[in-house]
Amino acid sequence: MKFSERLHEKLLPIWRKNHDHPFVQEIGNGTLDKEKFRFYMIQDYLYLIEYAKLFAIGAAKAKDVETMGKFAAMLDSTLNEEMSLHRQYGEKFGITPKEFEEAAPSPTTLAYTHYMLHVGQNGTLADLVAALLPCAWSYWEIGKELSQIPGASEHEFYGEWIKMYSSEEFGQVAQWCIDLLDELTEEKPEEELAHLEEIFLNTTRFEYMFWEMSYNQAMWPTDE
Numbered sequence: 001m002k003f004s005e006r007l008h009e010k011l012l013p014i015w016r017k018n019h020d021h022p023f024v025q026e027i028g029n030g031t032l033d034k035e036k037f038r039f040y041m042i043q044d045y046l047y048l049i050e051y052a053k054l055f056a057i058g059a060a061k062a063k064d065v066e067t068m069g070k071f072a073a074m075l076d077s078t079l080n081e082e083m084s085l086h087r088q089y090g091e092k093f094g095i096t097p098k099e100f101e102e103a104a105p106s107p108t109t110l111a112y113t114h115y116m117l118h119v120g121q122n123g124t125l126a127d128l129v130a131a132l133l134p135c136a137w138s139y140w141e142i143g144k145e146l147s148q149i150p151g152a153s154e155h156e157f158y159g160e161w162i163k164m165y166s167s168e169e170f171g172q173v174a175q176w177c178i179d180l181l182d183e184l185t186e187e188k189p190e191e192e193l194a195h196l197e198e199i200f201l202n203t204t205r206f207e208y209m210f211w212e213m214s215y216n217q218a219m220w221p222t223d224e
């Protein structure tokens with residue numbers, strides 16, 4: 001069994017929870033409160049700045065030029081394609097790119113990005129890919145599922161978001177990460193696989209926390 005198949009089987013219940021989260025469901029049926037989406041966009045922009053750095057670290061840790069090139073391309077597409085979606089929503093909300101960049105990260109954004117970068121900087125290339133894979137894979141699954149809802153991709157506000165994450169190009173990035181992790185884990189001892197599974201599980205849980213944080217627009221507790 002490929003390692004990605006093992007991960008998929010094991011983590012399906014958490015993924016189901018992610019897909020069923022009201023934030024995701026309400027994007028799908030077009031009823032999500034725009035203030036919640038605005039909050040999410042800002043936090044997600046900050047998240048993606050840090051997430052993109054993982055690709056740079058991946059390029060530095062890669063063992064061959066082809067893999068380096070792939071990581072470089074993913075860094076570019078995150079900054080210039082995925083984040084341009086956020087900048088377009090920013091225009092609708094009256095948020096400039098500079099305001100996005102200068103916004104304050106929430107505790108969940110900080111915890112999630114710091115965890116990923118810690119694993120990416122201190123672990124192996126397989127550790128890094130295990131940390132970033134739930135981000136690419138789960139969004140692709142969510143995008144595909146929401147795109148099956150009649151009219152969802154054409155929704156006047158949330159349609160663009162669904163189109164981005166159900167797109168062929170986004171799917172190719174997720175598939176490349178899946179294939180790379182399978183390649184890197186071939187013939188690896190169980191102890192190492194269990195360690196990778198734990199990393200994957202942790203960022204999968206962070207994905208859930210990110211939906212939850214966005215739905216509740218959760219920042220730091222106030223001092224009062």
Ligand SMILES: Cc1ncc(CN)c(N)n1
Nearest residue numbers: 044047048135136139210
């Ligand atoms: C929190 C989060 N996770 C994943 C993705 C998809 N790159 C995203 N935009 N935001």
